[in-house]
Amino acid sequence: MKVSHWICALGVSTVVACQRAAAPASAATELVLRTASVLPDDPGDAAWARAAVFVVPLIPQDMVEPRQLVATTSELRVQALSDGTRAALRLEWSDASADQESRPAHFSDACALQLPAKVAADIPAPQMGEPGKPVEISYWRAAWQRAVDGEPLTLASLYPNAVVDHYPFEAQPAHREIAEAYAPARALGNDMAGPGSAVQDLVATGPGTLEPRTAGDSQARGRRTATGWAVVISRSLPTGLVPGQRTQVAFAVWQGGAGEVGARKMRTAWVDMLREAH
């Protein structure tokens, strides 16, 4: 059996286990994408109170190295609304420390949601998809949210006491373009320092294959709550997800303060998501 099949099979059996675990809390077996006339983009919006909460258990990513060996965030509370063209999902989880910087040995809190690229019966492996069966991912990062909220990423914002004598590209205005040469990632369009919003659109066909998804249109806003984070991520409805139909959705959460980054994460299995019929 191919590894991807094995991952898929394990994922399916975990879905069942997750739904059983969640049942007492909401009595629901699947996440329902409720219809709403307006999609609230702020996690603090009162409109969210009307959307049912679906509790999804998180499990450590323990299939590919480096693995997440300790279970940290235990569950995610998810609500989902759609206005017929877009879907907005509100994710809430507990995390005692707010980590909003990516610095040497410091990682940002983050979360992500993942959907199969196609609404089809043959679903991709829940861990980042598989070759030929891509998944679409919307990845929110607390550090980017902080920049969007008005604290731009600069040396001074990270290290208020830092003093720098001189940058060669500041000697003369004519030398400004040299700054790009000293920042090759930026020159190549790598937006890991901040995509200009708090969320990135990505596509993957298996662990380690994340690529930017240029056609993506995700938007996100995250806020600190009394106990952790609440984040609303919205994106276009998956093509072909008509009312009354199901697709899958999976989630991941990173606690930066616990060293979680990349593959070191808490994740869910696929969760069935039903688009409300009316």
Place this chain on the structure above:
Amino acid sequence: MARVYNWQLGREMSYWYPESRPQKQFAAVFDVNKCIACQTCTLACKTTWTSGRGQEYMLWNNVETKPYGFYPLAWDVNVLDALGEQRWSEGRYEGRTLFEAARAGERVLGWRPEELDYAHPNVGEDDCAGKVDRGHAFGGQHLAWFFYLARICNHCTYPACLASCPRTSIYKRPEDGIVLLDQSRCRGYQECVKACPYKKVFFNPLTGVSEKCIACFPKIEQGLQPQCFANCIGKIRLAGWLSTPDKANPDNPIDYLVHVRKIAKPLMPQLGLEPNIYYIPPLHAPDDFMHQMFGPGVKEAIAAYRHADDDLAGLLALFGSTERIVPRWKRSGEQVLGLEEDGSEIVRVPLREPVHVRAGYDEGRAILRTNCP
């Protein structure tokens, strides 16, 4: 994990990927005995590559005083401590490498420096291993020691940085063995920063991705030595190409020093990366320390260096004599020649510099003069 052959260990070992050696391997020899810690190399690199925002703390090249200098703080002590006992038996390494000692769920046994560990690049500079007191400094030879260790990325044959990246953002170039980190692909997970035992990958907080020494590959592609080599005041460095021991060619300067005369040793070979920067060990540091730092054969290396014959001394005279990479060499009487692959001459240096002795008292001008060697 795959099984690969690491000739520095004299045995096979486990590695994340199967063995795939480049067509040519960039390598270098540093003569520790000639380094004066002027840090010109450090600045040459800094000016060329890491003068941008977010790179302020990065030193792709650094020079630290051993035993008490480290950048980042205590890197070697921490890595050696994490690895535990390291046993050699007759040139064969019997202990575990960083790949073999990886914990469950990990690819490499790593150690992550704290941010502040990078805040003291000059810690321990010029500090002796012991006190020179009660007038010992005036008594001729004394037992306190230190030496300068210049370090860049080792462009390892089995890079831990490369093995650790879950996105395969790090690659080893098949044409020259230089290990590069793809700036468009990296997502800043810092796995490589933790995995590289030599701490030669750095996270740039203002681009959100990691960066590392690139061996000045644009220069190498033109047949030139990297900036930290070309600018070295002490002329301690020689860049070139290294063969595996079975293919050693005495006409290749790096092969001659590493394989034929065996006077240049890798830095902490027991970690298992088969690093490609080789060191002529310092003459005066204790055997145990040298053994831990450069593996077996240090004593023999030092003996050969102390009693260098004309061939060995001649090749050492080629260090720092040209900016060009010297892939071949030969001695012709009192002259040493640096050659291209096809035998054409790049540079020619005398085996012995002429010595001029001038009378201390200049009769013509009636003044005393100081003679400098």
